[in-house]
Amino acid sequence: xxKLTKRxxxxxxxxxxxxxxxxxxxxxxxxxxxxxxxxxxxxARYTDMAAFKYFVIANAVVSVYxxxxxxxxxxxxxWKFIVVLDLVMTMLLTSSLSAxxxxxxxxxxxxxxxxxxxxxxxxxxxxxxxxxxxxxGFVALVLxxxxxxxxxxxxxxxxxxxxx
Numbered sequence: 001x002x003k004l005t006k007r008x009x010x011x012x013x014x015x016x017x018x019x020x021x022x023x024x025x026x027x028x029x030x031x032x033x034x035x036x037x038x039x040x041x042x043x044a045r046y047t048d049m050a051a052f053k054y055f056v057i058a059n060a061v062v063s064v065y066x067x068x069x070x071x072x073x074x075x076x077x078x079w080k081f082i083v084v085l086d087l088v089m090t091m092l093l094t095s096s097l098s099a100x101x102x103x104x105x106x107x108x109x110x111x112x113x114x115x116x117x118x119x120x121x122x123x124x125x126x127x128x129x130x131x132x133x134x135x136x137g138f139v140a141l142v143l144x145x146x147x148x149x150x151x152x153x154x155x156x157x158x159x160x161x162x163x164x
Contacts, residue, residue, distance in 0.1 A: 010154065013146060014070055017140055021059045021062040021063045024133045024137040025060055027129055027132045028059070028133035029046065033125045042119075045126075051100050051102065051103040052130070058093060059096070062089050062092060079154070083152055083155050086151045090144040090148050093144055097134065097137045097141055100134060101134055104131070107119050
């Protein structure tokens with residue numbers, strides 16, 4: 001019974017992490033807004049910034065990985081390797097979220113020293129969508145940290161019990 005509860009807990013965490021990463025991916029990919037003022041036209045898309053592209057790619061990789069691991073059999077010997085992959089995915093989410101957050105902050109506040117003006121006043125819908133994607137990405141990151149701790153506990157605990 002305890003083993004079944006542990007397995008269900010792991011599946012729920014993995015499913016939630018998959019959902020959060022997929023949500024971040026979808027919201028960021030669909031973020032687009034066109035603004036016009038005077039004779040100038042500005043279109044803001046996630047593809048305009050390398051950090052946003054990296055965020056999309058990282059969330060796509062994590063989403064695919066999370067989906068595939070959902071179907072891994074409980075008795076598979078790959079579960080020890082999954083701990084390492086969970087760590088890699090956590091680090092991937094951390095780095096992509098950090099890069100995207102830095103670019104989003106510059107888009108929101110600008111940088112007076114570099115002469116970069118904030119753009120969120122001109123394209124508020126785009127900035128709101130990016131903010132939503134970053135929030136979903138942060139939720140995915142927190143879930144992956146919990147998942148990593150859960151995976152470590154699941155793999156290391158039986159290993160320690162076998163030694164005694």
